[in-house]
Amino acid sequence: MSTTQHGKKEKKELLLEIRGLRIEGYADEKWIEIVHGVNLELHRGEILGLIGESGAGKSTIGLAAMGYTRDGCRISGGSIDFEGMDLTTASSDELASLRGAKIAYVAQSAAASFNPAHRLIDQHTEAPVQYRIKKRLESQEDAMELYERLRLPNPKEIGFRYPHQVSGGQLQRAMTAMAMACRPDLIIFDEPTTALDVTTQIEVLAAIRDIVDQFNTAAIYITHDLAVVAQMADKIKVLLRGDEVEEAETVKMLEAPKEDYTKSLWSVRSYKREQKYRPTGDATPVASVQNIDAAYGDVKVLEDVSFDIYAGMTVAIVGESGSGKSTAARCITGLLPPTKGRILFNGTELPSSYKDRSKEQLRQAQMIYQMADTALNPKVKISEIIGRPAYFYLGLRGAALKKRVDELLNLIELEPGDYYNRYPPELSGGQKQRIGIARALAANPSFIICDEVTSALDQLVAEGILKLLDRLQKEFNLAYMFITHDLATVRSISDEVVVMKEGKIVEQGPKNEMFTPPHHPYTDLLLSSVPEMDPDWLTTVLEERGVDNIGEAALKKS
Amino acid sequence: MNYFVIAYYALLIGGSCLAAYYQKRTPFLLLFSLTLASFIMGIIGGEGALWSVTIAAGIIALAAGTSYAFREFLVIVLPREMSKTIKTAPLTASFGLFVVMTYAIAGIFAPVIAPFSEAEVVSSAFAPPDQTMLLGADQLGRDMFSRIIFGARNSVGLALLATAIAFFTGAVAGMIAATKGGWFDQVMGRIVDVIMSIPSIIFALLLLSIFGTSIATLVVVIGVIYAPRVFRLARAVAGNIVVMDYIEAAKLRGEGTWYLIRKEILPNSTAPLIAEFGLEFSFVFLLVAGLSFLGLGIQPPTADWGSMVRENATLVSFGEITPLIPAAAIALLTVAVNFVVDWMLYRSSGLKE
Numbered sequence: 001m002s003t004t005q006h007g008k009k010e011k012k013e014l015l016l017e018i019r020g021l022r023i024e025g026y027a028d029e030k031w032i033e034i035v036h037g038v039n040l041e042l043h044r045g046e047i048l049g050l051i052g053e054s055g056a057g058k059s060t061i062g063l064a065a066m067g068y069t070r071d072g073c074r075i076s077g078g079s080i081d082f083e084g085m086d087l088t089t090a091s092s093d094e095l096a097s098l099r100g101a102k103i104a105y106v107a108q109s110a111a112a113s114f115n116p117a118h119r120l121i122d123q124h125t126e127a128p129v130q131y132r133i134k135k136r137l138e139s140q141e142d143a144m145e146l147y148e149r150l151r152l153p154n155p156k157e158i159g160f161r162y163p164h165q166v167s168g169g170q171l172q173r174a175m176t177a178m179a180m181a182c183r184p185d186l187i188i189f190d191e192p193t194t195a196l197d198v199t200t201q202i203e204v205l206a207a208i209r210d211i212v213d214q215f216n217t218a219a220i221y222i223t224h225d226l227a228v229v230a231q232m233a234d235k236i237k238v239l240l241r242g243d244e245v246e247e248a249e250t251v252k253m254l255e256a257p258k259e260d261y262t263k264s265l266w267s268v269r270s271y272k273r274e275q276k277y278r279p280t281g282d283a284t285p286v287a288s289v290q291n292i293d294a295a296y297g298d299v300k301v302l303e304d305v306s307f308d309i310y311a312g313m314t315v316a317i318v319g320e321s322g323s324g325k326s327t328a329a330r331c332i333t334g335l336l337p338p339t340k341g342r343i344l345f346n347g348t349e350l351p352s353s354y355k356d357r358s359k360e361q362l363r364q365a366q367m368i369y370q371m372a373d374t375a376l377n378p379k380v381k382i383s384e385i386i387g388r389p390a391y392f393y394l395g396l397r398g399a400a401l402k403k404r405v406d407e408l409l410n411l412i413e414l415e416p417g418d419y420y421n422r423y424p425p426e427l428s429g430g431q432k433q434r435i436g437i438a439r440a441l442a443a444n445p446s447f448i449i450c451d452e453v454t455s456a457l458d459q460l461v462a463e464g465i466l467k468l469l470d471r472l473q474k475e476f477n478l479a480y481m482f483i484t485h486d487l488a489t490v491r492s493i494s495d496e497v498v499v500m501k502e503g504k505i506v507e508q509g510p511k512n513e514m515f516t517p518p519h520h521p522y523t524d525l526l527l528s529s530v531p532e533m534d535p536d537w538l539t540t541v542l543e544e545r546g547v548d549n550i551g552e553a554a555l556k557k558s
Numbered sequence: 559m560n561y562f563v564i565a566y567y568a569l570l571i572g573g574s575c576l577a578a579y580y581q582k583r584t585p586f587l588l589l590f591s592l593t594l595a596s597f598i599m600g601i602i603g604g605e606g607a608l609w610s611v612t613i614a615a616g617i618i619a620l621a622a623g624t625s626y627a628f629r630e631f632l633v634i635v636l637p638r639e640m641s642k643t644i645k646t647a648p649l650t651a652s653f654g655l656f657v658v659m660t661y662a663i664a665g666i667f668a669p670v671i672a673p674f675s676e677a678e679v680v681s682s683a684f685a686p687p688d689q690t691m692l693l694g695a696d697q698l699g700r701d702m703f704s705r706i707i708f709g710a711r712n713s714v715g716l717a718l719l720a721t722a723i724a725f726f727t728g729a730v731a732g733m734i735a736a737t738k739g740g741w742f743d744q745v746m747g748r749i750v751d752v753i754m755s756i757p758s759i760i761f762a763l764l765l766l767s768i769f770g771t772s773i774a775t776l777v778v779v780i781g782v783i784y785a786p787r788v789f790r791l792a793r794a795v796a797g798n799i800v801v802m803d804y805i806e807a808a809k810l811r812g813e814g815t816w817y818l819i820r821k822e823i824l825p826n827s828t829a830p831l832i833a834e835f836g837l838e839f840s841f842v843f844l845l846v847a848g849l850s851f852l853g854l855g856i857q858p859p860t861a862d863w864g865s866m867v868r869e870n871a872t873l874v875s876f877g878e879i880t881p882l883i884p885a886a887a888i889a890l891l892t893v894a895v896n897f898v899v900d901w902m903l904y905r906s907s908g909l910k911e
Contacts, residue, residue: 029646333810354810362812375803379825392811439807 015083015185015218016042016065022077023060023069023242035060035242037078044185045216049233049250051223051265053458054429056239058222062188065220066103067095083185100127104179108191110171114163121159124178133182146177149214150207168321169200173207180211187212189221193228197320197485198529205231205531206542224458226265227531230254231538238262250535264460266533273470275511276495278310284347285310286447286479287332287365292341294324294331301327302338302503311446312473314480316494316511318487318526324503325483329449332481333367345447363393366440370452372432376424382409382435383420389442408438412468430461437468447479454489466493487530491515499523563600566608570596625653647901654897661891665711672704677859684873684880694880697869702880705861706887712856713863714891716777717843723781724842725835728788733819733827735789736796743793750786758783759848766854776855780842791834795827829906836899840892847888863888 018040024031035057042048050058060073067087069075080087082103087095099105107113115123124143128134134142140159147155150173163171172192179187189208193201209232212219221232229236229250236253238245238261246259257263285308294302302324309315317325330336332343334354343350345364351357366389369375376385383405390396390404406416412434424432433453440448450469454462470493472478484490490497490511497515498508499522507520519527528545531537570593577586592611599607629652633641644652664671673690674680678700685695693702735743753761765779799805800823808822849855850864858865863884870881 335806335810354812357812359812362810367807367810369803369807371803375807377802377804377822377826380821389811392813443811 012043012045014041015044015046016040017081018061018065018078019081020078021061021064021075021080023057023064024074024076026072026074031074031076033076033242034073035064038239038242038244040065040237042186042218042220044218046235047212047219047221047233049221049223049229049236050239051226051229051236052239052245053224053460055241057242058224058239059190061239062190062220062222063105065186065188066099066105068099097131100184101131101133101182102184103186103188104182104184106172106175106179106187106189106192108194110175110192111163111168113175114171116163119160119162120166120174120178124159124174124181127178128181131182139181143177143181146180146211147174149211150174150177151203152177167200169196169204172196172204176204176208176211180215180217183215183217185218187217187219189219189223191223194223194225198487198531199320199525201228201531202529202538202541205538208232209538225531226459227533227537230533230535231531238265254533254535272492276313277510278313278496283310285344286346287481288344288347289328289332290342290344292328292331292338292343294327294336294338296336300503302331304341305500305503305505306341307498307505307508309447309479309481311479312477313495314473314482314493315496315498316482316484316490317498317500318484318490319500320485320526322502323500325500326451327503328500329367329451329481329483332449333365359393363389363443364445365447365449366443366445367449367451368433368436368440368453371456372424372429372436375436376432376439378423378425380423381420382422382424382427385424385435386438386442389439393443404442408442411441411472412438428461429457430464433457433461433465434468437465437472441472441476445478447481449481449483451483452485453482455484455486462489469493487527499526560605563605563608566612567593567596621653622649624656625649628652628656643905650897651901654894654901657890657894658898661710661714661894664707665714668707668711672701672707674701674704676700676705676708676861678704684878693883696866696880697872702883705866706863706884708861709863709866709884709887712860713843713846713850713888716773716856717839717846720777720780720846721784721835721839721842723777724784724838725788725831727781728785729792729831730819731785732789732792733796733823734815736793736800737815737818737823746789747793750789753783753786758845762845762849763852763854766849771854771857773856776846776849780845783845784838784842788831788834788838792827792831795830796823799823799826829902833899833902833906836895836902840895840899843888843892843895 018038020037020039021035022033022037023035025034026032038057038061040048040061050062052058060070063069064075064080065082065087067080067082067090075088078088082098085094085098087098090098114120121140121143125134125136125139128139128142129136133139143159144155147158152158152170152173158166158170158174166174176187176189176192192208193204196204205228211217219232221229223229233250235247235249237247238253238259240261245261246253246257248258253262254266257266287309289308290306292302292305293300305324305328307315307317317328319325327336331338334350334352334357337352343352345361350361354362383402386408387396387401387405390408391401394404396404405420409416409419414431414434419427419431419435424435427435436453453469454465457465466489469480473480482490482494494511496509497511499506499514499520501522506522507514514523515527517524528541534540570589574586574590574593577589596608596611599611603610626649629644629647629649632644632652632655635641636644647655669675679698680701681691681695681699683695683697683699685691685699687694691701691703693706696702696705731746735746756764761783762779765782766775769775769779796819800818805818805822808818813822846855847862847864847867850862851868853865853868855864856862858869866884867881870884873880874882
C-alpha cells in the first residue's frame with residue numbers, strides 16, 4: 001500500500017503539467033495578481049500535497065487544475081496542460097466534458113456540498129449517466145461497491161439516505177466515492193478532513209489513500225496540516241502568498257527542508273510552556289463546576305459534569321464535536337442554564353441564567369470565540385469594540401478610555417495608531433482574534449473561556465496567539481478554560497486536561513499524568529488518532545489497530 | 559427621398575461600419591439591427607416613423623448625457639467616500655438620482671418656481687397653453703404648470719411622511735421581535751398577518767371612510783398598512799444577525815435590547831432597509847395617488863397629481879394630453895426611485911457581474 005510513499009515507483013506518464021500559472025483576483029476595482037507563476041507536474045498515480053497558510057493560493061491552484069476559477073478570478077498567464085490539452089484555452093464545453101469524467105473534486109465541507117434534497121446515490125450516479133459512461137443501475141451497483149471499499153457501514157443501503165441522515169465522516173467518504181464514480185485520472189482533494197474530528201479523520205484518510213492506490217488515480221491533496229499531508233503525498237509543494245517556496249519528495253521534505261519558511265512551518269508544533277500545578281492548601285478555585293446536567297429541550301447533552309479551575313491555570317476541555325465541551329461553556333456563561341448542579345465563582349454561587357447575574361459577575365468571566373469573523377461586529381470600529389467593555393463595566397470615558405484602548409492594543413501587540421479607527425473586515429484572521437482577546441481583557445476579567453480560539457487559524461498565526469495568551473496569563477494571573485479538539489494545542493499550553501465524551505467526563509487530571517499511560521481507552525483512542533509528522537504513521541496505526549478498528553467502529557468499542 | 563432620410567440611413571450605416579471596424583460588438587449589433595428595423599419602418603410608416611425613431615433616440619441620448627454629466631458632477635461635489643461609491647453607479651442610477659433631485663427642488667421651492675398659487679383661477683376652463691401658462695389650464699381655469707409644481711410638494715411630501723412612519727414603526731418592531739423573540743415576536747407576527755391579509759387599497763378605503771380624510775389620518779392609515787412589510791423584512795434581516803457571536807458577546811456583557819438594536823444590529827442591516835425604503839416609497843406614492851384619484855386622498859383645492867388626473871380625465875377624449883402630464887410625473891418618479899433602489903439592492907447583495 002505504501003510503495004507510493006517512498007518514491008520507489010518509476011516515473012510514469014505525465015498527466016498534468018502547469019507552467020508559469022498566473023491568476024488574478026478582482027478587488028477594489030483592480031485586478032490583483034494572487035498566484036505569481038507556479039509550476040507543477042503530476043504523473044499518473046502520483047499524489048501531490050499542496051500546503052501553505054490561508055491566502056497562499058492552494059485552493060485557487062487546485063481549482064485551476066480543472067481549468068476553473070472562482071467568481072472574480074481569472075487566469076492571466078501560463079498554461080495548464082492536461083493529457084495534451086491546454087485548459088487555459090479550452091472552450092467551456094470541452095472543460096465541462098473533462099470535469100467529473102476525467103478530473104474530479106472533493107470539497108472541504110461535504111455537508112455543504114451535497115444537495116440536501118437528493119439521495120446520495122442519485123447524486124453519485126449523476127455524472128456517469130450524464131457522460132454516458134454507465135447506465136443508471138450499473139452505476140448504482142458500482143457506487144455500492146465503492147462504498148464497500150471505502151468501508152462505509154451498510155454499503156448496499158447507505159446510498160439511499162439523504163445527506164443529513166449520514167455522519168460527517170461518512171459523508172466525506174461518500175463524496176470521495178462520488179469523485180471516483182467515473183474513474184477519473186485526477187482527483188483534487190481540497191482540505192477533505194479539516195472539518196472532521198481526529199478519530200474520524202484517520203478513517204477518511206485511510207479510505208482515501210486506499211482507493212487512490214487501488215485505481216492508480218493521481219491526486220492533488222490540499223491541506224494546511226503537515227502531519228496529514230505527510231501521510232498522503234508522494235511529494236509536497238509548499239506555497240506562500242501565491243509563490244512556490246519549495247518542492248520535494250515527502251520524506252526528503254520532512255527530514256531536510258531547505259527554506260527558512262518551511263522550517264518555521266515544521267517547528268510550530270514544538271512550542272511548549274511550563275506546566276503549573278494546583279495551589280496547595282485550601283485555595284478557592286476561580287470557577288468551579290459542580291455536578292451539572294444540561295439539556296437542549298428533551299435531549300440531554302451534559303451529565304454530572306464537575307471540574308475546578310484555579311487562578312493562573314489553564315484547563316483544557318478535550319473531546320470530539322458533540323461531546324458537550326461547548327455546552328459546558330454555555331452553562332458557565334449562563335446562556336444555557338443547567339437543569340441540575342451549581343456553578344461557583346470564587347466560592348459564591350452564580351445565578352444560572354446570565355440575565356440574573358450582576359454586572360460585576362458578568363465582568364469576571366469573559367469569552368473568546370472560535371470564529372473571529374462572526375465574533376466581531378464588522379460595522380463597528382476597533383476602538384469601539386475594545387472600548388465598549390471598558391466603558392460599560394468600568395465607566396471609563398474620554399481621554400481615560402482612549403488611553404485604556406491604546407494600552408490594550410499594545411498588550412495584544414498591535415500598533416494603536418494603525419488600528420484605532422479601522423474596521424474588522426480590514427484585518428487578517430490572526431489580528432481579528434487578537435482584537436477578540438483585547439475585548440475580553442478590556443473587562444479586567446479573572447477567568448476567560450477560550451472556545452477553539454486557534455482552530456480557524458493557520459499554524460504559525462495560531463502559535464502567535466497561544467504565546468500571547470500565555471504571556472497575558474502570566475501578567476494578569478488569568479484562569480483559562482480552553483476548549484479544543486486539537487491535542488497538539490493541549491500539549492503545548494494546558495496545565496490540566498478534562499476529556500469529555502457524549503456529555504460525560506471520561507477522565508481528568510494534570511497534563512503530565514494524562515499524557516503518560518495508562519490511559520482510559522477513549523483518551524488512548526484520541527491520543528493515538530492525532531496524525532504525526534512521520535510519513536509511516538498512518539500505516540503503523542492501521543497495522544496496530546486493524547482497518548476495521550478505526551474511526552466510528554473504534555469509538556463504539558471504547 | 560429627402561435629405562433627412564438620406565442622412566438618417568447614412569448615419570446609421572456609417573455608425574455600424576465604424577463599430578464593426580473597431581470590434582465593438584454590442585454597439586454594432588444595436589446600430590445595425592436598428593438599421594434593418596428602420597428599412598421596414600420606413601416602408602410601412604414613411605418618413606414620420608423615422609422621425610419618431612430619431613426623436614426617441616434623441617431623448618434617450620439626452621437622458622444618458624444628463625445622467626453621465628450629473629454623475630461626474632456628483633463625483634466632484636460629494637466628499638471622498640461618497641464620490642467613490644457614486645463613481646461605480648450605473649447610468650440608470652444617476653438618472654434616477656437626477657430625477658429625484660429635480661422633484662425635490664421643485665417640491666421645496668414650489669412657491670418660488672410656480673408662477674401662480676395652486677388654487678388661483680387665472681383663466682377660462684381648459685384654456686390651451688400660452689406664454690403665461692406653459693401647460694394650459696385645468697377644468698377650473700387654474701394654471702396646470704403651477705399645480706404640477708405644488709403637487710410635487712403635496713403628493714411626494716405626504717408619501718415620504720407616510721413611508722417614514724411605516725418604516726420607523728415597522729423596523730423598530732421587527733428588530734425588537736427578532737432580538738426578544740418569545741411572545742412579543744408571536745403577537746407582533748400575528749397582528750402583521752392580519753393586516754397583510756386584507757388588500758391594501760380596500761383596507762385604506764375602509765379606514766378612511768371610518769376616520770375621515772384629513773391629512774393626519776391619511777398619513778397614519780398608510781403608515782399602518784405599510785408597516786407590516788417593513789416589519790417582516792427587518793425581522794428577517796435582524797434574525798440573521800442576532801445569531802452571530804458578536805451579539806452573544808454583547809448579551810453576555812449585559813447590554814440592553816435597545817443598545818443591541820442601535821449599535822449592533824442596525825449598522826449591519828442598513829443596506830437592505832434603505833433599498834426597501836425606496837421600494838416602499840414607490841408603493842405608498844402610488845397608493846396616495848390612487849386614493850386621490852378615487853377622491854379619498856388629498857382634498858381639493860390642494861394640488862395633487864392623483865386627483866389632477868381624475869379632474870382632467872374628460873380632456874383625454876378630445877385628444878388632449880393635459881391629464882397625462884401629472885400621470886407622467888407619477889410614472890417618472892416611480893421609475894426613477896426604482897432605478898436608484900435597483901442599484902442599492904445590487905450593491906447590498908454583493909453580486910459581481
